[in-house]
Amino acid sequence: MTKKASSTSLEKLGLHSNLDCILHLPIRYEDETKLSTIAEAVGAFGGMTFQVQGSVVRQEVLFRPRRQLLVVIRDEEGGELFLRWLNFYPSQQKQMALGQHLRVRGEIRDGFYGPEMVHPTVKAVPPSAPLPSTLTPVYSTVAGVGQHIIRQAIHKAFQAPDLQALVQEILPEDVLKEVFLNTSLPTLLSALKTLHQPSKSDDLDSIQNRTHPAWRRVQIEELLAQQISLLQVREKRLARQAVAMQSQPVQSGILDQFLKKLPFQLTNAQAKSWQEILEDLSRPYPMNRLLQGDVGSGKTVVAALAALHCIDHGYQAAIMAPTEILAEQHYRKLSNWLSPLGVEIAWLTGSLKAKEKKEAQEMISSGRAQLAIGTHALIQEGVDFPKLGFAVIDEQHRFGVKQRLQLQQKIDGVEMDCHQLMMSATPIPRTLAMTFYADLEVSIIDELPPGRSPIVTKLVKNERRDELIQGLLAELQKGRQVYWVCPLIEESEVLQLKTAVETHAYLQNALPNVSVGLIHGKLKGVEKNSIMQDFAEGKIQILVATTVIEVGVDVPNASLMIIEHAERFGYAQLHQLRGRVGRGSAESICILLYGSELSLAAKERLQTLKETQDGFIIAERDLALRGPGELLGAKQSGEAMLRFIDLQKEAWLIEKTQQLAKQLLTSYPPIAEKHLQRWLGNRAEYLKA
Numbered sequence: 001m002t003k004k005a006s007s008t009s010l011e012k013l014g015l016h017s018n019l020d021c022i023l024h025l026p027i028r029y030e031d032e033t034k035l036s037t038i039a040e041a042v043g044a045f046g047g048m049t050f051q052v053q054g055s056v057v058r059q060e061v062l063f064r065p066r067r068q069l070l071v072v073i074r075d076e077e078g079g080e081l082f083l084r085w086l087n088f089y090p091s092q093q094k095q096m097a098l099g100q101h102l103r104v105r106g107e108i109r110d111g112f113y114g115p116e117m118v119h120p121t122v123k124a125v126p127p128s129a130p131l132p133s134t135l136t137p138v139y140s141t142v143a144g145v146g147q148h149i150i151r152q153a154i155h156k157a158f159q160a161p162d163l164q165a166l167v168q169e170i171l172p173e174d175v176l177k178e179v180f181l182n183t184s185l186p187t188l189l190s191a192l193k194t195l196h197q198p199s200k201s202d203d204l205d206s207i208q209n210r211t212h213p214a215w216r217r218v219q220i221e222e223l224l225a226q227q228i229s230l231l232q233v234r235e236k237r238l239a240r241q242a243v244a245m246q247s248q249p250v251q252s253g254i255l256d257q258f259l260k261k262l263p264f265q266l267t268n269a270q271a272k273s274w275q276e277i278l279e280d281l282s283r284p285y286p287m288n289r290l291l292q293g294d295v296g297s298g299k300t301v302v303a304a305l306a307a308l309h310c311i312d313h314g315y316q317a318a319i320m321a322p323t324e325i326l327a328e329q330h331y332r333k334l335s336n337w338l339s340p341l342g343v344e345i346a347w348l349t350g351s352l353k354a355k356e357k358k359e360a361q362e363m364i365s366s367g368r369a370q371l372a373i374g375t376h377a378l379i380q381e382g383v384d385f386p387k388l389g390f391a392v393i394d395e396q397h398r399f400g401v402k403q404r405l406q407l408q409q410k411i412d413g414v415e416m417d418c419h420q421l422m423m424s425a426t427p428i429p430r431t432l433a434m435t436f437y438a439d440l441e442v443s444i445i446d447e448l449p450p451g452r453s454p455i456v457t458k459l460v461k462n463e464r465r466d467e468l469i470q471g472l473l474a475e476l477q478k479g480r481q482v483y484w485v486c487p488l489i490e491e492s493e494v495l496q497l498k499t500a501v502e503t504h505a506y507l508q509n510a511l512p513n514v515s516v517g518l519i520h521g522k523l524k525g526v527e528k529n530s531i532m533q534d535f536a537e538g539k540i541q542i543l544v545a546t547t548v549i550e551v552g553v554d555v556p557n558a559s560l561m562i563i564e565h566a567e568r569f570g571y572a573q574l575h576q577l578r579g580r581v582g583r584g585s586a587e588s589i590c591i592l593l594y595g596s597e598l599s600l601a602a603k604e605r606l607q608t609l610k611e612t613q614d615g616f617i618i619a620e621r622d623l624a625l626r627g628p629g630e631l632l633g634a635k636q637s638g639e640a641m642l643r644f645i646d647l648q649k650e651a652w653l654i655e656k657t658q659q660l661a662k663q664l665l666t667s668y669p670p671i672a673e674k675h676l677q678r679w680l681g682n683r684a685e686y687l688k689a
């Protein structure tokens with residue numbers, strides 16, 4: 001490998017400098033320090049990883065059930081082990097020729113022929129080859145950049161003459177000590193050394209499970225950078241200007257009228273959230289609040305109140321939703337509520353005809369529209385809000401960072417930011433809220449409107465699909481409506497569409513007197529909207545759907561939901577889908593159909609869904625499974641910003657670090673800045689959203 005080639009491949013990994021290399025910490029370690037006999041490995045079974053060695057006594061390419069390479073090794077004690085490769089190169093066959101001595105490392109599984117390793121790591125070495133004396137670090141990498149290249153680069157970086165200066169201690173020792181009283185923390189340099197090259201005497205378990213003081217030090221460093229950055233964002237926001245709308249109604253009495261006309265009373269949780277928003281709106285700096293409430297908790301009416309308050313003060317309000325269907329729902333609901341009060345509403349989405357679009361834009365830019373509802377078409381070019389005071393962004397994690405920024409800039413002409421309310425049905429566990437949302441106030445609607453019966457969730461085997469028809473008819477006879485959700489086929493949209501069409505035909509056939517509708521992602525926005533409208537009006541009794549209905553759709557009369565191949569959906573998706581029923585007073589049922597081959601994870605997921613309807617519990621499980629990136633949307637989580645910490649386990653660390661960040665910003669601003677640069681550099685931008 002020439003020097004040049006290796007440096008470009010390191011660039012691919014984002015490793016531009018010695019410091020980058022030193023901060024590129026292992027994602028895990030391999031323990032190659034121990035050698036087991038094959039008998040020991042086979043005896044232990046069940047997914048444990050072992051390193052064994054032996055000579056090849058058989059090598060064969062099999063063609064059933066598919067082409068594969070089978071190698072059998074035997075060790076000195078006479079134990080034999082099958083090794084199997086489903087993809088392989090001729091060079092591997094050569095490396096593992098009969099009689100060759102191999103050292104292999106992998107997971108023991110109970111295979112077709114007996115205990116085996118599939119795709120183990122293999123080294124051709126003599127039996128007496130020495131074992132490493134300590135853990136072997138494994139680094140995250142990209143295609144074409146081997147582990148040895150990274151290890152070499154890191155090793156070299158540690159030889160840099162200016163190493164001490166590079167990794168010089170920035171944080172004042174006494175402050176660190178004061179905050180982390182009972183935690184003994186190594187210096188940063190020594191922590192980094194330990195993590196890249198653990199020594200024999202280190203506690204290897206705690207290095208592997210990331211509780212070693214060296215990890216602690218690094219976790220604190222990284223978390224601290226993030227917290228400082230978030231606090232700075234907050235300070236900047238408080239320094240900006242927004243319209244201060246006094247909490248007292250202006251003159252029109254429009255809010256009272258609205259509340260009087262509502263067919264229901266606000267729940268306590270709704271009233272409390274509304275008060276919190278009202279207070280924020282009265283401040284001269286922009287609100288940045290998240291209204292969080294489980295599906296069906298009634299966020300829309302709170303948003304409507306805030307919009308109306310803003311209109312009452314003579315400013316424009318906007319409501320933006322990530323999909324046409326969702327935007328349409330808001331439009332319909334809010335028109336019903338607000339048009340009778342004389343509020344002028346503009347409707348703007350990408351699927352409008354050019355002429356309609358122009359009209360809507362004109363209505364908005366002339367200031368005639370008091371409320372604008374739509375998709376991200378609202379923030380695209382050609383839309384100017386002369387007096388935007390308040391904006392609602394529904395399901396904000398579905399928008400990209402940039403899209404949200406644009407909405408903020410809209411008001412620049414008057415040098416005012418608009419107050420922003422985000423709404424989300426994805427409950428965010430507290431640890432996440434603290435780490436990623438330090439600049440976000442949160443209101444929580446933690447009770448459902450009264451009179452809702454809980455949703456009964458049933459797990460039913462796929463083979464019994466036909467038996468569902470009876471129950472389905474019974475529901476229809478009561479005048480209720482049904483969602484039938486088609487399986488998710490991630491590899492192929494075409495296939496997914498095909499199943500949806502087939503299911504639609506199957507139901508039409510089985511129930512000739514019932515009106516069955518079909519909705520999927522390939523339809524045009526207008527078509528989708530008109531189907532949803534028909535369903536909302538009861539003209540369609542059973543709606544066969546792909547996941548396009550996942551978010552926000554509100555048809556209270558629908559009381560039965562059937563989800564096919566529920567095992568293919570994730571926690572959040574299932575929870576969202578299920579939330580489409582149980583919105584009226586009728587008892588609702590959700591049936592999760594599942595296929596025959598359930599993985600353990602899928603089983604647990606379906607069981608959890610059956611047992612609880614609590615979005616927070618479901619979100620916690622989801623977080624444990626997938627990490628924050630997917631829960632919040634990749635960008636929002638600052639991508640790989642917190643790489644070293646398990647937020648589930650280390651909540652205490654977050655609290656302490658937040659305290660430290662505040663202390664540094666107050667007493668040692670230059671240190672805070674320096675620390676930020678070291679850890680985030682240009683990535684700090686991600687957090688500004």
Ligand code: ADP
Pocket residue numbers: 264265266267270293294295296297298299300301425449450552554556583
């Ligand atoms: P989400 O929080 O999922 O967006 P919605 O705002 O769509 O929920 O409200 C769900 C349903 O509950 C709607 O039909 C809405 O009109 C109704 N609703 C909202 N608040 C109340 C309440 N306080 N009492 C009764 N029904 C309510």
Ligand code: MG
Pocket residue numbers: 299300552
């Ligand atoms: Mg909603």
